[in-house]
Amino acid sequence: MKRSALTLIAAAAFPAAALAWSDQPVDLTKDHPEVPVASEEDGRYLTEDGIPTFHVAEDGTVDWMTFSGFRRYHSECHVCHGPDGEGSTYAPKIKNSAVNMEYYDFIDVVVNGRTVGNSVMPHFGDNRNVMCFLDDIYVYLKARGMDAIPRGRPAKKEPKSDAFREAEDACMG
Ligand code: HEC
Numbered sequence: 001m002k003r004s005a006l007t008l009i010a011a012a013a014f015p016a017a018a019l020a021w022s023d024q025p026v027d028l029t030k031d032h033p034e035v036p037v038a039s040e041e042d043g044r045y046l047t048e049d050g051i052p053t054f055h056v057a058e059d060g061t062v063d064w065m066t067f068s069g070f071r072r073y074h075s076e077c078h079v080c081h082g083p084d085g086e087g088s089t090y091a092p093k094i095k096n097s098a099v100n101m102e103y104y105d106f107i108d109v110v111v112n113g114r115t116v117g118n119s120v121m122p123h124f125g126d127n128r129n130v131m132c133f134l135d136d137i138y139v140y141l142k143a144r145g146m147d148a149i150p151r152g153r154p155a156k157k158e159p160k161s162d163a164f165r166e167a168e169d170a171c172m173g
Contacts, residue, residue, distance in 0.1 A: 034047055060156055063158050065135060065140070072140075076130050111125040
């Protein structure tokens with residue numbers, strides 16, 4: 001009796017755990033409003049709602065943020081989440097999460113962390129090597145989730161604009 005009530009409460013409190021964004025396959029035939037590019041400024045690509053997104057040219061050249069995100073992901077997240085956002089035995093496949101979760105929810109988990117039982121996502125809110133490049137990491141993972149780029153290091157990239165240089169200097173202090 002007591003046990004089943006607790007199970008019900010747990011299911012209500014953690015609906016995301018039951019649905020696990022990372023376990024839901026990305027349906028490439030569906031519309032993903034947080035993907036299409038609506039505008040570009042200084043090499044930064046945004047959706048209609050102003051959410052950062054990736055851009056891959058016909059010859060495979062990726063935008064600067066996607067390339068930067070590849071590097072930052074592999075220095076800060078890959079140890080748990082596996083190479084290329086593919087997931088590991090103990091941390092989820094976050095290339096799917098980057099497409100299936102809303103941008104602000106994704107950011108929230110990284111800033112504040114999340115613990116579900118023994119499963120711990122650390123918080124990175126005080127880590128500048130993550131915070132200053134969180135949009136880059138998100139954009140990179142979204143490109144992976146949408147299968148817009150292959151696994152591994154992107155071969156061709158747009159140059160780093162002055163705007164990125166300035167933002168990085170300001171953020172890293
Ligand atoms: C020490 C291991 C570890 C590191 C390092 C780590 N994570 Fe996680 N992360 C986890 C675990 C474990 C979970 C699952 C937590 C849970 O069960 O709620 C998780 C969950 C997440 C989720 C939620 C996924 C979903 O579908 O709900 C996101 C987003 C995420 N991590 C992003 C990142 C990013 C970005 C980085 C690098 C800056 C990172 N993580 C580094 C262990 C880690």
